[in-house]
Amino acid sequence: MSNNADLENRMASLKAYMDANHLKSTAQRDTIAEIFFKSNTHINLEELLTKARKKTAKIGHATVYRTMKLLIESGLAVPRQFGDGQTRYENLPRDGHHDHIICIKCSKITEFRNDEIEALQLESAKKLGFKVINHKLELYGYCNSCG
Amino acid sequence: MSNNADLENRMASLKAYMDANHLKSTAQRDTIAEIFFKSNTHINLEELLTKARKKTAKIGHATVYRTMKLLIESGLAVPRQFGDGQTRYENLPRDGHHDHIICIKCSKITEFRNDEIEALQLESAKKLGFKVINHKLELYGYCNSCG
DNA sequence: CCTTAATTGAAAATGAATATCAATTTCTTT
DNA sequence: AAAGAAATTGATATTCATTTTCAATTAAGG
Numbered sequence: 001m002s003n004n005a006d007l008e009n010r011m012a013s014l015k016a017y018m019d020a021n022h023l024k025s026t027a028q029r030d031t032i033a034e035i036f037f038k039s040n041t042h043i044n045l046e047e048l049l050t051k052a053r054k055k056t057a058k059i060g061h062a063t064v065y066r067t068m069k070l071l072i073e074s075g076l077a078v079p080r081q082f083g084d085g086q087t088r089y090e091n092l093p094r095d096g097h098h099d100h101i102i103c104i105k106c107s108k109i110t111e112f113r114n115d116e117i118e119a120l121q122l123e124s125a126k127k128l129g130f131k132v133i134n135h136k137l138e139l140y141g142y143c144n145s146c147g
Numbered sequence: 148m149s150n151n152a153d154l155e156n157r158m159a160s161l162k163a164y165m166d167a168n169h170l171k172s173t174a175q176r177d178t179i180a181e182i183f184f185k186s187n188t189h190i191n192l193e194e195l196l197t198k199a200r201k202k203t204a205k206i207g208h209a210t211v212y213r214t215m216k217l218l219i220e221s222g223l224a225v226p227r228q229f230g231d232g233q234t235r236y237e238n239l240p241r242d243g244h245h246d247h248i249i250c251i252k253c254s255k256i257t258e259f260r261n262d263e264i265e266a267l268q269l270e271s272a273k274k275l276g277f278k279v280i281n282h283k284l285e286l287y288g289y290c291n292s293c294g
Numbered sequence: 295c296c297t298t299a300a301t302t303g304a305a306a307a308t309g310a311a312t313a314t315c316a317a318t319t320t321c322t323t324t
Numbered sequence: 325a326a327a328g329a330a331a332t333t334g335a336t337a338t339t340c341a342t343t344t345t346c347a348a349t350t351a352a353g354g
Contacts (some may be wrong), residue, residue, distance in 0.1 A: 024320050024331055045310080060334040065311065081228045085342085086310065101277050114271045117264055121286055124261045129291030130248050138283045139268055144276030171300055171351050192341080207303040212342065232311085233341065300351075307344065312337105319332070324325100 010037045010076060017074035031056040032067040033076075042080060042088035042109060080136070082109070099136075103143040110143070157184045157223060164221035178203040179214040180223075189227060189235035189256065227283070229256075246283075250290040257290070 014033055018025060035051045036043060045064055052059045068089055071077035078090045082102060097118070098111040117137070125132045161180055165172060182198045183190065192211055199206045215236055218224035225237045229249060244265070245258040264284070272279045288294075 022321095022331080026320075026332065028333075058334070061310095062312080062335085063333060066332085079230070081230070083226070083228070101272055101275060101279075103277070104280060110275055110277070112271055112275060114267055117267045117271070120261055120264045120267070121284070124259055124264070125248055125286050125288065128248060128257055128259060129294075130250070130257070130286065130288050131294045132248075132286045132288040133251060134287040136283065136285045136287075137268070139272050139277065139279045140281040140283075141272065141277050141279040169300080173301065173351075175302075205303070208341095209304085209343075210302060213301085295354100297354090298352095300349105302347105302349070304347100305345085308342080310339105310341090312339070314337075315333105315335095317333085320330090322327100322329085324327080 007034070007037050014071070014074060014076060017076075018070075023070070027056050028052070028059050028063050029067050029070070031059070032064055033071065036068070036071060036077060036089060036091060039091055042082075042090050044086050044088045048089075078134075082138070099138065101139045101141065101143075103146050104140050106143065106146050108143050108145075154181070154184050161218070161221060161223060164223075165217075170217070174203050175199070175206050175210050176214050176217070178206070179211055180218065183215070183218060183224060183236060183238060186238055189229075189237050191233050191235045195236075225281075229285075246285065248286045248288070248290075250293055251287050253290065253293050255290050255292075 011030075011033065015025065017023075031052050032048060035048060035055070039047075045061065045068075048068070049059065049061055049064050052064065068077060068079075071089070072079055076092065078092060080088050080090050082088065082100075098113045099117075101110045101112060102108070103110075118135075121135055122132055158177075158180065162172065164170075178199050179195060182195060182202070186194075192208065192215075195215070196206065196208055196211050199211065215224060215226075218236070219226055223239065225239060227235050227237050229235065245260045246264075248257045248259060249255070250257075268282060269279055
């Protein structure tokens with residue numbers, strides 16, 4: 001699946017969600033969603049707003065917040081807080097879930113994935129009577145540049 | 148080790164940290180620290196403030212924030228954000244680290260621990276050139292009452 | 295004690311996120 | 325294509341958690 005097809009898939013998912021909820025498609029929403037879907041990093045409000053304003057005439061920050069809330073509700077974005085006071089939005093990778101390693105010195109965020117850990121999580125939860133829907137795993141430490 | 152000895156241990160650790168940094172011991176600090184060390188849950192500012200004011204005449208909210216910052220710096224408290232906009236402070240259990248399972252319906256927080264997961268985390272990080280200092284693992288799902 | 299430096303509370307300031315509201319835009323129905 | 329209903333928008337005001345400021349107070353060492 002090409003990046004482009006992936007983008008179109010996500011835009012279509014969003015459209016479907018909006019249709020199902022009597023929500024209207026607007027230039028602002030499309031711009032913000034597209035910028036978000038194209039982002040790889042954990043984008044924050046300011047970045048979204050700056051990029052969106054380059055494409056579409058006038059966009060207020062409230063609209064960015066509102067659009068991101070919509071993307072979260074529709075399951076296309078995940079809000080994350082890494083401790084610096086601002087929410088960042090994660091674009092779910094099409095190849096599935098990943099976790100994060102954050103350098104406590106330079107703040108670099110690296111993604112990783114370990115299926116064995118995922119399996120053990122499900123097992124642990126099951127023992128406690130929990131049905132897991134989602135999870136967050138963050139390792140904090142020093143990257144090899146800062147270590 | 149009794150609960151009381153444990154409390155005294157922590158108070159002593161704090162004292163040692165303060166001495167080493169030319170910080171003064173005050174009634175407010177002692178009160179807040181003690182309340183925090185005695186707490187089992189993930190206590191937030193409001194709870195700390197309410198309890199502290201019952202013990203010590205006047206305590207401003209700024210002082211609670213300042214004291215918790217001190218406890219974090221000294222490694223005796225860990226700040227956590229579960230997504231409801233406010234920081235909660237976790238008292239490190241004397242028997243070591245634990246992780247959390249959060250019910251997305253009733254918000255109940257259950258603690259668990261799995262050493263196998265911890266080991267795999269270290270291994271994953273090592274492969275990426277990271278030295279892990281700390282980590283957060285949160286599983287979100289439905290508890291057996293809500294599931 | 296007495297001096298110095300740290301600490302405190304009250305109030306003001308900051309900053310992220312949300313709510314308000316009149317004006318605008320989309321979508322459906324003629 | 326035009327109109328009407330309903331949703332959306334941007335600017336502004338607001339909320340709420342947290343931080344800063346600063347004059348007055350207090351702790352600790354000499």
